[in-house]
Amino acid sequence: MKTWDPRSDSKIGPDAGRKQGLTRSLRINLVVIVAVYALLGTVSMIAADWLDTPIMIALSIGIAASGLMLLWRSGLISFGHGLYLGVGAYSVAILNQWYGVSSVFAALAVGGFLAGLTGAVIGVLIQRYRGIFFAMLNLAFSMVLYGYLVNSNMFGSTEGLSVSPGTLLGIDLVTSEGHDKRLVLLVVVLCFLVTIFVEVWRHSVMGWLGRSIRDNEVRVQYLGYSVAQTVFVTYLISAVATGLAGVVLALSIGQVDPGSMVNWTASGDLVFATVLGGTGSALAPVLGGFCYEAIHSTSMQLFPSSWGLVMGVAIVAIIMALPTGLWSVIRRIIKARVFSVKKVEQ
């Protein structure tokens, strides 16, 4: 029987990222991720047409939550990532309406770049802050954009702007039956790439530092690493991820508006999806995104006038029952299996 070897356990030591090639745990996780996405891609291809929009929204939120999860691992929560969601979403709408550019790839490039640029500027200012001040300063920046958008006729004020479904390498993605499956597949692939990135990042030196920062910043500095740099880079990644999420969210809804994308309640929803999933795996935020969208759209359907109540109760119930997120339940199940097998073998 093979015994547990601490050197091959990704949970211990920053070895994982330094070794040549991929470590065992990273390889296993990557295989699991590929399998999960193969399944997810197949399901979304054969799913009924009315499920396209919810699936794309869930994946968009999953992409944003993937970035926020990296911050959350360091103990940082931003109540203002609606800012980057808004930057991404509005870049699609503006490219679309002002410049007549409808290419999805162009939108992703521009939205991701602008979100990254904004994130870099704000990141320089924000990397000193922790805890509640980090959350609130992000909120302030996002509300500055919100205040601007609400009062600007140029960007459609509170009504926002409409977005056409766009084109993919010259193929028009508009269909009479709602969304083209190619757009759905594109979103799945984007989410897949983000998840792969997050998993590799988690096994890199800086990824490990991100988690250590939550425990003890001073010790991280004694190890000779820069806490400021780690927080900045993590923040930048989260900004770009949320910007990309904004782009695909705008494409899947076909509409951008400040109230549901930039306002602080939108940022709160992203945080909810992040905490819902937990920090246990690169797949956790995607799970969080799907659960969020499931709760949100089900309550919208069943109780149109009281979905806020359902959402609020769900947030409170999940926070009180599972403060470490849904992934901790999955992990507990897996662990229980592994341990019971071992006992039998002994």
Added chain:
Amino acid sequence: MHTFVTVALDGLEFASYLFIVSVGLTVIFGVMRILNVAHGAVYGWGAYVAAIVIGWASAAALPVWAYFVGIGLTSVVVGAAFGLIVYFAFVRRMEGQDEVILLLLTFGLFLALENLSLLVFGGTSHYSFAPVMALGRVTVGGTLRTNYGFSIIGLAALVGVACWYFFDRTRTGRLIRVVIYDREVAETLGVNVNAMQCLTFIGGSVLAALGGAYIAPTISVQPGLGTQIIVMAFAVSVVGGLGSISGAMIGALIIGLLRSVAIHFVPSLELFVIYGVMAAVLLVRPEGLFPPPKARSI
């Protein structure tokens, strides 16, 4: 001159009302380390209930003072009820959790309570101008002002003085300050920290409800009220320094006056000013302008 008086008085009225709401938020944060987003929902409930109570009072043709008794009773009942529920059912059970987890918990409570008020009171606007009418108007510096507006400034001053008296001159208030300064030392010295927290939470919620109840006659009470006010109250508390009462006063004055200037001269910058100030202050002084004194950590 007209413009100056209008801008100054508008700003002062808005600042007074921001102060009443923010002071509860900031004290709750000081004592419990909870940034209570549900504060905004309690404010909204205070406004709705007050609008209805004032409606009854004016339908029954009660004298003017009855309106104010109604507003006072409303804020105490609504604030205490929500304070007790939120504190004992949720906050108390989550003690020791991360600040950020608690922030998210109160965010969930906020969404639920906001939506509940929509279900209970409906989506229509509630108006209750009776107290404003009853108090009449007065001309100041060539501009016509409502007396009710001045009474808000008076109420804020009263709340400020009451807070000062409570925290500076009464035993309980001083004990709460001890808890703010160092919770663990307070506990070892025999202060009943749980009782102090409960008292603070209820007191803070009553102030939130009072803010909502007192502003109700001057606005149309409609859904989404709490969403607006809570971020403004955040801004005020953060500008002044979370946990500091005098800070909340200064923060409310800065933001109230700047907002009023923006509304009169560049209306499109209204929201921008509030959060721009918040971001600027946080960048220069991360703890706010007047952070409360801190125990030195070893």
